[in-house]
Amino acid sequence: MMAALSTLLVKRGIARKVVAIIYNLNVIPRRNFCSVDAGGGAHSNLRVEKAQDSEEKVEMTTESGQHDIAIVGGGMVGLALACALSSIPLTKHLSVAIIDSNPALGLRTCLMKDDIPDSRVSTVTPATISFFKEIGAWEYVKQQRHAFFNQMQVWDYTGLGYTRYNARDVGKECLGCVVENKVLCNSLLLCLQEKDFEKTIYPARLTSMSFRSKYASAGTGTYQASNKSISSGTTLSDDTSEQIHHGHLVKLDLSNGKSLHAKLVVGADGAKSRIREIAGLKTTGWNYSQSAVICTVEHTVENHCAWQRFLPSGPIALLPIGDKFSNIVWTMSPEESLRHKSMSKDDFVKAVNHALDYGYGPHPQSSFLDHYMERFSRVTRHGTLSTAEYFEVPPKVTNVVSERLAFPLSLMHARDYASEQVVLIGDAAHTVHPLAGQGVNLGFGDASALAKVIAEGVKVGTNIGELSLLKQYEKERKAANVTMMAILDGFQKAYSVDLGPINLLRAAAFHSAQYIAPLKKNIISYAMGEQKWPLFS
């Protein structure tokens, strides 16, 4: 066993090639992912090409299935972590396994720009864009469909408040970019493939996970136990060394009957994380008793602005997704979401246009608040930036071009992101209300931070599964995530009840955001993912 392992290590050292092997190719197609139909010639060529390279690897891994890191969940965040690890000099030697039954992980084609955009999209912030550039994935996004926006308008149904952000208020070219989730996944996959990085994709689901035998674990009690058996003789028995050898690895069992071992398991398996459950990491949170209806719609003109209007039932967002298409994320009660999901296309289009225009209340108008605010901004001399932008009505929706999906919404936060040899990233650690489109950006922040912490650990020879190392990541991300969650939850709460006169205060808050340039600047940079502490800076 010892010998087998050491030869494995030696081989691993030599064979630092791109090896992507797909076990068990009879994958079950599933909807809603980065799936591309049939795959086409391009991707099968690639796989054949890789086959020669992978031979050595296949023989090695099928036998031992040992990796430094096992990423469970190859969604956007899990793939981003793999990509980040492959792009940092200190971590690119690590052997990484990605476990996900999502068939899209086996596909390697650029997505066509002329398809109808998928309804699952993400608003990526400039911070996420820099991260993607850093890891080399942004160039692939650029080759596929994406839509930058440089304006943002937020208003509410009472007609009292609105605010318009413009990228130039913060001296930027854009406020963000809307990208389909499947484009993000695909770009990360294409980028990973280019890297000189040892990764193995296991197309299966994780079913169970078992930790190192107590024997070799690091703790007072266990050491006393081990010491007893050792003290009788100076050399370790074969039996003992065998146990110890697997002792430091977590064993993961997969739905296809295979199993593998890893030093560190990363739970990137989404909001219902199985890893989180098995590791016993507790969560806090609540359901919003709200659902989001999402779909792709068409206009007669191109949209360059992100629109969000707060309605009595929750916000509706209209996000540009390129050409004359936009994406709708509409929050409402679960019953309403079912009704909106099943109504006819025409009725839905009418409902959307109503919600984005005169429905539920008037357009915001100049009111006593404006005068007050104008005076205020003159007094505070903050009126120098382009503060007052005019309210606009979003472009009319003419057609729904995708199916409508409904998701229940909840806020969830894991109390701990890490335990010995296990760490959570992305939705597995936190889910937020989608109203500011921050969800996946927080996840990308996690992936970036974790990769850097692992690199720091490797640099000083730390065992990458060590809790003290993983806690550094937790410490860094908890602060950022909790702040964002609190802000979003506060926003959500402020708009989920109709408080009569208090609506006025809310409107005043909008107005101050509209008029007080520095504050507005802070809010925007926070929404763009640039600032950690918007409220105190």
Place this chain on the structure above:
Amino acid sequence: MARRSLHLFRDLYRSRDPFPKPFLQNPIATLLHPAISSALLQRRSHAFAAPPPPAMQNPKPSNGSGDENKSPTFHSSLNEAEVAKFSAIAETWWDFEGPFKPLHLMNPTRISFVRSTLCRHFKKDPYCARPFQGLKIIDVGCGGGILSEPLARMGATVTGIDAAEKNIKIARIHAASDPLTSSIEYICTTAEELVKGNKKFDAVISLEVIEHVADTLEFCKSLAALTAPTGATVISTINRSVRSYATAIIAAEYLLNWLPKGTHQWSRFLTPEELVLILQRASISVQEMAGFVYNPLTGEWSLSDDTSVNFIVFGTKGSE
């Protein structure tokens, strides 16, 4: 000689070499600039007189003559009582919340010093994951292997030695659980014993040990003897200052209960100046020095120019 090397050490820091960023952000200051070191040389006499450091307390017959020390149990610098203290708590080496918590907390920080100094000295790529590949390193007084294991993961061929048999056993068991560390060679012996075997290492590292040995000069001479002619020596220890008394002994042993009471004897501690001079007498010239400071709010250690409590030195073999 001392002056020259100290200039060199200062110049090292002035140069704009593209060292890894974290080190630039955490500049290790040059504690010993020429002014201080000459003041030091004048102070040398009383520094060594009162309070008498252990080196003076029990002078040992000169090392290397071999003939009088045939018995394998005789170790010139070994302090049996000190070693027994560590033996008693050997099971807890890898308990992160146990008595060795300070060492675990300090580990990344002191290793980053080792990494940057050795990478520079041996011209290794600081951005690579295993920069010590090809280097033979000995960890003298390795305890449970808290330093040996990371060194092995960084690519070094590691030998860990400790005077306590129990420590060596624990270190072996722990290292065996990871293929990257299972190649570490752990031996229960002392530096002096190993010198007799004429062993040489590219780097000799002994962290937090010298304050526990009986004869510091003999100990340093042994470290020097184990160092290859072009090799490096790294030592870390606790300063004999009022602050170290307050932090290392009162706080760590009595208030925080981090360390078992009696782990340290303050009078044994060396000041940075004394260590530099002792090493010089062992023909090792100190090139770089840094302090570690503990931030109780973040619970983290960092490298700094404040050597008043914990400090680490990197030296090369002198030409004499």
